[in-house]
Amino acid sequence: MQAAEHQALYRQWRPMTFHEVCGQDAITSTLKQAVINQDISHAYLFAGTRGTGKTSLAKIFSRAINCLQPEAGEPCNKCSVCQAILQEQTLDVTEMDAASNNSVDNIRRLIDEVPFLPSLTKYKVYIIDEVHMLSTSAFNALLKTLEEPPQHVVFILATTEINKIPATILSRCQRFNFRRLDNQSILDHLTQIAQSLNIQPEPACLQLITRLADGSMRDAISLLDQAKTAIQADHVLRLSALERLLGKTDSAFVLNCLQALMQNQAVELTRLIESLAQSGLDYGRFLTDLAYDFRQLLLIKLSPAVTAADFPDLNADDFQALKIMSANLTLSSCLRRIQALNTLINNLHYSFQPRLTLEIGLLSLLDEQKIKQEPARSADTSSAPMPTPTTTPTPVPLTELKSEVAAEENSVEAEANCEPAPRPAQQPTPKPAPQSAAQEVPQPAPKPATQPAQQQVPQPKQQPAQQPATQQVTQPKPQQAPQPAPEQQIKQPPVLQPVQQPEPKQPEQQPLCAPQQLAPDTDTQPEVPPLPVRAEKAADLPVAASPADGPDPDLDLNELSEKLLEALKDAKQAALSLILTYRPLKLQGRKILIPFNDREQNFEQIAGSASAQAALNQALKKVLGATTPYTIEVLGPPKATATTATANGNDAAAPLWLQKLQEYAQAEQLTFQVEEEQTNSPSEW
Numbered sequence: 001m002q003a004a005e006h007q008a009l010y011r012q013w014r015p016m017t018f019h020e021v022c023g024q025d026a027i028t029s030t031l032k033q034a035v036i037n038q039d040i041s042h043a044y045l046f047a048g049t050r051g052t053g054k055t056s057l058a059k060i061f062s063r064a065i066n067c068l069q070p071e072a073g074e075p076c077n078k079c080s081v082c083q084a085i086l087q088e089q090t091l092d093v094t095e096m097d098a099a100s101n102n103s104v105d106n107i108r109r110l111i112d113e114v115p116f117l118p119s120l121t122k123y124k125v126y127i128i129d130e131v132h133m134l135s136t137s138a139f140n141a142l143l144k145t146l147e148e149p150p151q152h153v154v155f156i157l158a159t160t161e162i163n164k165i166p167a168t169i170l171s172r173c174q175r176f177n178f179r180r181l182d183n184q185s186i187l188d189h190l191t192q193i194a195q196s197l198n199i200q201p202e203p204a205c206l207q208l209i210t211r212l213a214d215g216s217m218r219d220a221i222s223l224l225d226q227a228k229t230a231i232q233a234d235h236v237l238r239l240s241a242l243e244r245l246l247g248k249t250d251s252a253f254v255l256n257c258l259q260a261l262m263q264n265q266a267v268e269l270t271r272l273i274e275s276l277a278q279s280g281l282d283y284g285r286f287l288t289d290l291a292y293d294f295r296q297l298l299l300i301k302l303s304p305a306v307t308a309a310d311f312p313d314l315n316a317d318d319f320q321a322l323k324i325m326s327a328n329l330t331l332s333s334c335l336r337r338i339q340a341l342n343t344l345i346n347n348l349h350y351s352f353q354p355r356l357t358l359e360i361g362l363l364s365l366l367d368e369q370k371i372k373q374e375p376a377r378s379a380d381t382s383s384a385p386m387p388t389p390t391t392t393p394t395p396v397p398l399t400e401l402k403s404e405v406a407a408e409e410n411s412v413e414a415e416a417n418c419e420p421a422p423r424p425a426q427q428p429t430p431k432p433a434p435q436s437a438a439q440e441v442p443q444p445a446p447k448p449a450t451q452p453a454q455q456q457v458p459q460p461k462q463q464p465a466q467q468p469a470t471q472q473v474t475q476p477k478p479q480q481a482p483q484p485a486p487e488q489q490i491k492q493p494p495v496l497q498p499v500q501q502p503e504p505k506q507p508e509q510q511p512l513c514a515p516q517q518l519a520p521d522t523d524t525q526p527e528v529p530p531l532p533v534r535a536e537k538a539a540d541l542p543v544a545a546s547p548a549d550g551p552d553p554d555l556d557l558n559e560l561s562e563k564l565l566e567a568l569k570d571a572k573q574a575a576l577s578l579i580l581t582y583r584p585l586k587l588q589g590r591k592i593l594i595p596f597n598d599r600e601q602n603f604e605q606i607a608g609s610a611s612a613q614a615a616l617n618q619a620l621k622k623v624l625g626a627t628t629p630y631t632i633e634v635l636g637p638p639k640a641t642a643t644t645a646t647a648n649g650n651d652a653a654a655p656l657w658l659q660k661l662q663e664y665a666q667a668e669q670l671t672f673q674v675e676e677e678q679t680n681s682p683s684e685w
Contacts, residue, residue: 009225010218013193014056017074021053021060022189022217023181028057030176032073035064040123041174043146043155045131047162048178051216054158055095057178058127059085061156062093066121081121092118095127104137111145114153123154131157132164139166146172180215189217190224194237199228201237207313208242211292249276249286255321255574257362258293261337262325263581264366273359283358284348291341293322298334301326320575320606327600337365555630557585560592560623567619576615579607586635592620593635600637608634 015021018028034040044061046054063075063082075082084090096110110126118124128134134142146155146169157173159165187210194201209227213220223246230241243250253272260269276286296314300306300323308319344361351357561580568577579594586593594616596604606612616632624630665671 010221016077023185024053027176031061035073040065042149043173045173045175046158049180051218052178054178055129058156062125065123090120092121093125098128099130099133102134104141107138107141124152125154127156129158132159132161143168181217183210186210186220198235199237200235202239204239205237205242211313247282249281249289254289254293261365277355283354287345294338297322297326301329317574321578324578340365561585563623564619567622573615576612579603590629592630592632595635598637
């Protein structure tokens, strides 16, 4: 038994009546009314892009004006005339391709046939498709016949390039402009075809076919006909199989390229281009998809109130990822990159080295200044630490104070073993620098209990020639309890005061027995008695919580953030990976906090959901191990606590730079106001 002849799907679903034509309601209603009123013109010109229904509507109109039993302007497709036209058994309706019959001889042959009356139909119809391909001589030969044809002749001209039609032809025809079909009309028609073929496509499949069709119904049906080959026995059309079949890049890959461009990651971008080249995908289609994602990003930026329902061709995760990226995007940079991508697509067609052109074009989209500020990163980003964000100075923890106390004990023992240097002759005594109350030097005969531990050497009445380095700043280091006499020592930890601005540690301390530091004003140098060794040790100080209760000192938040990003990307959590990328982590005990300010409430809701928390903690266990005691939580915006300082303020805890600025403002008779950095300030990202 001979198998049935195969016929293309777009030919099987060619419309047969005016009602079945999609997206051209204005044209179909006009032609239908002309059939009802028997007001038939001698020449029509159908102009529009491919796949919009020009040829199909010309055939329907040729049957409608010759139908023996028209139904409200529609052809019946049942009478002998309609059946003869459908089966191409009559010469009264002639369809000519002007692309292959464009010479003047072909037009002369047509003109010779025009005077003869039709044999079966009422009108003799000539359908000339792609009429813009006719030569100039052919147009001139057709001009007179087109102007004054016999009453039984109707010309229907169809073209996709209306600009190539001479004005003399345009003025002799009724012109109808066919518009591109909207996506919803194409989607509804594809859904109807899929149901008739017993195909169960995923929702994203038909959306992808509709977008690739670009307003052409014939292209959409042809893509669906091609996609039937990727259907398995379960009759389900999957998006992954369709993308491989059509040679389209993966949506996640395009989003990764878009993220690399937004974050100015040159190394990551070149790695993605290498992966694209190895996969053998088309560069032009990849650039088209990238430009389309930039367009979606621009629409989200211009309309922050849009939702995922406004972008039916995007899934929920891709929409959330684009919305997060739009928060750190400027309108000018987005427009500049879209224009550059369009230029790159055009240049790629004429390039002898497409990959080099692609790499140079994409790298030129990066922000050069931000690339210079960022350190070079290797291909393995898991081991490269992220730049530490700049924060305000914090009080020194007790562990660092213990190390400082031990260093001071070593310096006191070095003083005891150091011999006093001779006093230089005739050394002038400079004016003593102002000191704070916590750093005053006691007089020669104080009580042993009130003498500071750093100045146990007897001092004369006058100030020393040069103050130690610890007494040259307004903000002192935390002072320790006075050292009592050996017989009056009491074993108790010294009183520690919080330090607001700790001084940077000096590479090595100068011995106190230097000439400029121990030179007295008297002519005779007194003997320095051996200094008693301090009874308190660093171990006697109050210590912080044990490592089992507090944070791990070896935990690097920057490295942890990099590894969490990789784990989230492996888990296909694009939105969460972007949220974690744009802000640094904070550590509080055994909790790893993700801070948000009051302008990021949408992102806080996304990261604070139960599913997001489960995904974050699962990624953390994947990085640190299943038995890790750490958890990830979302830190919402605290209440704003802004404090101000005026030029005449008397704040004793003001930093040194603020005091200098206040002195300068007071001398210049200026007034200024300083506002402390808020915790809910916008992120640098």
